[in-house]
Amino acid sequence: MYILGIGCYYHDASATLLKDGVVVAAAEEERFTRKKHDVRFPINAIMYCLKSQNITVDDLDYVGFYEKPFLKFERVLYQHLEYFPLSLKTFLSSIPSWINQKLRVMRRIRKTLKYKGDVLFIQHHMAHAASTFLASPYKKAAIVTVDGVGEWTTTSYGVGDGNNIHLMKHIAFPHSIGLLYSTITAYLGFSVNNSEYKVMGLAAYGIMDRKKNPYYKKLLKVIDIKEDGSFRFDLRYFIFQHADRMPSKKLCKLLGGPISSRDSEMTQRHKNISAAVQLITEDILTNVLKHVHKVTKLDNIVIAGGVALNSVYNGKILRNTPFKNIWIQPNASDGGTSMGVPLYIYNTLLGKKRKYHLKDAYLGPSFTTKQIKKFLDSNKIKYSTFKNDKELVHKTVELVSGDNVIGWFQYGMEWGPRALGARSILANPCNPKAKELLNTKVKHREKFRPFAPVVCEDDALKYFDCDLPVPEPTDYMLMVYPIHKKWHKKIPSVTHVDGSGRLQTIRRNQNHLYYDVIKTFGKKTGIPILINTSFNIRGEPIVCTPYDAYKCMMGTGIDYLVIDKFLVKREDNPRDMWDSEKYAKD
Amino acid sequence: MKQFMNGIRQGFGDFGHTIATIVNTVLLFIVYIIGAGLTSIIAKIFGKRFMKTSLHKKSYWTDLNLKKEKMDNYYRQY
Ligand SMILES: [Fe+2]
Numbered sequence: 001m002y003i004l005g006i007g008c009y010y011h012d013a014s015a016t017l018l019k020d021g022v023v024v025a026a027a028e029e030e031r032f033t034r035k036k037h038d039v040r041f042p043i044n045a046i047m048y049c050l051k052s053q054n055i056t057v058d059d060l061d062y063v064g065f066y067e068k069p070f071l072k073f074e075r076v077l078y079q080h081l082e083y084f085p086l087s088l089k090t091f092l093s094s095i096p097s098w099i100n101q102k103l104r105v106m107r108r109i110r111k112t113l114k115y116k117g118d119v120l121f122i123q124h125h126m127a128h129a130a131s132t133f134l135a136s137p138y139k140k141a142a143i144v145t146v147d148g149v150g151e152w153t154t155t156s157y158g159v160g161d162g163n164n165i166h167l168m169k170h171i172a173f174p175h176s177i178g179l180l181y182s183t184i185t186a187y188l189g190f191s192v193n194n195s196e197y198k199v200m201g202l203a204a205y206g207i208m209d210r211k212k213n214p215y216y217k218k219l220l221k222v223i224d225i226k227e228d229g230s231f232r233f234d235l236r237y238f239i240f241q242h243a244d245r246m247p248s249k250k251l252c253k254l255l256g257g258p259i260s261s262r263d264s265e266m267t268q269r270h271k272n273i274s275a276a277v278q279l280i281t282e283d284i285l286t287n288v289l290k291h292v293h294k295v296t297k298l299d300n301i302v303i304a305g306g307v308a309l310n311s312v313y314n315g316k317i318l319r320n321t322p323f324k325n326i327w328i329q330p331n332a333s334d335g336g337t338s339m340g341v342p343l344y345i346y347n348t349l350l351g352k353k354r355k356y357h358l359k360d361a362y363l364g365p366s367f368t369t370k371q372i373k374k375f376l377d378s379n380k381i382k383y384s385t386f387k388n389d390k391e392l393v394h395k396t397v398e399l400v401s402g403d404n405v406i407g408w409f410q411y412g413m414e415w416g417p418r419a420l421g422a423r424s425i426l427a428n429p430c431n432p433k434a435k436e437l438l439n440t441k442v443k444h445r446e447k448f449r450p451f452a453p454v455v456c457e458d459d460a461l462k463y464f465d466c467d468l469p470v471p472e473p474t475d476y477m478l479m480v481y482p483i484h485k486k487w488h489k490k491i492p493s494v495t496h497v498d499g500s501g502r503l504q505t506i507r508r509n510q511n512h513l514y515y516d517v518i519k520t521f522g523k524k525t526g527i528p529i530l531i532n533t534s535f536n537i538r539g540e541p542i543v544c545t546p547y548d549a550y551k552c553m554m555g556t557g558i559d560y561l562v563i564d565k566f567l568v569k570r571e572d573n574p575r576d577m578w579d580s581e582k583y584a585k586d
Numbered sequence: 587m588k589q590f591m592n593g594i595r596q597g598f599g600d601f602g603h604t605i606a607t608i609v610n611t612v613l614l615f616i617v618y619i620i621g622a623g624l625t626s627i628i629a630k631i632f633g634k635r636f637m638k639t640s641l642h643k644k645s646y647w648t649d650l651n652l653k654k655e656k657m658d659n660y661y662r663q664y
Pocket of ligand 1: 124147
């Protein structure tokens with residue numbers, strides 16, 4: 001039985017294919033179209049899913065969609081009614097896309113895919129809940145979903161038990177943790193639905209002390225937070241309900257200045273505001289989780305929704321709440337809902353036995369050695385071939401320890417926003433200049449943003465102050481933990497200003513080449529850790545195909561590309577016309 | 587000649603698109619003023635709110651009670 005899940009038209013369009021209850025393919029549309037956070041109908045991701053199993057749409061038993069479009073439209077209309085006449089501008093700009101596109105999704109599925117079978121519509125937060133509970137290892141768990149907004153819900157909680165999910169309570173639009181974070185993201189001059197993680201990174205440079213951060217107290221005025229984690233905005237501080245901007249003049253006044261322009265320099269004030277919103281988010285989430293534990297009395301918690309990508313907070317959950325075990329969908333934001341939909345149809349609606357536990361994220365397109373060789377040969381690319389895995393591992397370690405920047409292309413592309421050793425850039429974390437090197441050669445990132453370390457799961461506790469046992473979400477770079485103090489100076493380029501690291505743990509059964517490279521690097525240098533950053537340039541999605549990878553290398557300062565069993569040296573090949581600087585934007 | 591014709595066709599296409607956008611905007615404006623405006627004003631007269639905004643409650647959690655429903659419900663887009 002094949003079930004296809006689709007999510008699109010808001011942010012991060014994606015598709016997932018389920019075969020007899022097991023996810024066999026999943027990808028986001030942006031990787032194929034090369035347009036970051038592409039929201040369009042994910043035709044390329046769908047075609048990839050079908051092709052990966054050599055099937056056509058006629059083989060699909062069900063297609064599922066990640067929300068109820070008419071319920072969402074009702075909320076949009078209510079916004080216009082509540083805020084008449086202030087909402088005129090957004091009415092004129094947003095309604096055409098509803099009429100032409102969002103309310104015609106059924107037609108689009110039928111027409112574009114030529115699909116005649118059943119199409120089911122699952123509520124958005126149920127899709128989030130299913131994406132995390134039904135892909136988790138737990139038979140029973142408390143569930144929390146937190147995002148910007150679905151149809152109406154912005155935060156919900158409930159229980160997953162066997163095949164069933166019951167979402168009991170919720171908080172409805174416009175009151176939303178995701179939208180609070182996005183409002184501050186916009187206020188600081190960053191792009192909404194894209195750069196929230198930058199605010200999270202910037203927060204560590206601010207005062208993370210509730211008593212000393214002057215903006216923490218100020219921001220508490222915009223939101224009424226209850227002991228039980230429920231909250232409500234004072235809407236005078238926001239205008240996203242009726243405008244295409246988020247902070248109101250009152251909020252600007254409260255925070256002591258106008259909305260920052262896009263490229264403005266980050267001052268201590270910006271850093272403290274980032275810290276304040278991070279602290280408030282943590283306060284609310286801790287209250288929510290404590291309340292949910294009180295209600296459900298369960299040890300396991302699963303989380304999804306865009307806010308679940310707040311890895312800084314995720315690393316504190318087991319310490320701050322009574323929960324003992326945690327699991328988070330690696331693609332926690334809207335991209336991941338296309339996985340929740342088919343799992344919900346198969347396990348819950350059809351009542352079929354749960355067979356799936358997501359154990360690695362390599363669910364995207366992969367390429368055979370033959371396909372990659374053909375690509376290299378037909379483009380007259382100079383390369384050498386490793387004799388075996390051992391040579392591949394040793395040569396890669398030699399290059400990384402020599403402070404080269406390596407493009408690493410193996411296995412199927414990652415599911416979710418993080419590169420996890422399939423489409424990664426690897427570098428030496430012991431090199432104190434690695435951050436500058438990577439920023440100059442490839443990433444062109446803001447200086448305040450740290451790079452992430454990858455460590456073998458069995459070495460993690462030596463270097464990081466992780467929960468015990470190391471939670472599975474750490475495999476997906478979803479947890480930030482303190483780095484033990486004695487290692488700060490040894491791995492300066494992955495140690496954030498507050499002494500933390502957003503680590504990825506890797507197990508050998510997930511990706512043996514990646515694991516062996518890290519272990520061998522450890523034997524050679526004494527530090528079994530590498531810098532792992534996404535294989536892309538700033539403003540581009542992570543690379544998908546060998547072509548994307550080669551083009552990215554040739555347009556940047558990546559020194560070598562290790563692709564399947566081949567090694568490509570940038571200097572051996574003529575530089576492309578590709579100019580990464582030109583594309584360097586958010 | 588072919589290029590010229592293509593140019594003309596493109597020009598007409600763009601012109602048509604611009605006209606359609608203007609007409610749509612005017613129509614939407616009328617719908618907004620009459621449809622949304624009247625409904626909103628009448629609703630406000632009767633004290634109806636479309637969003638929950640009041641503060642100072644004991645808890646802001648509200649019932650969702652979302653669980654497995656009849657299969658038919660999932661064929662609906664609402
Ligand atoms: Fe969502």
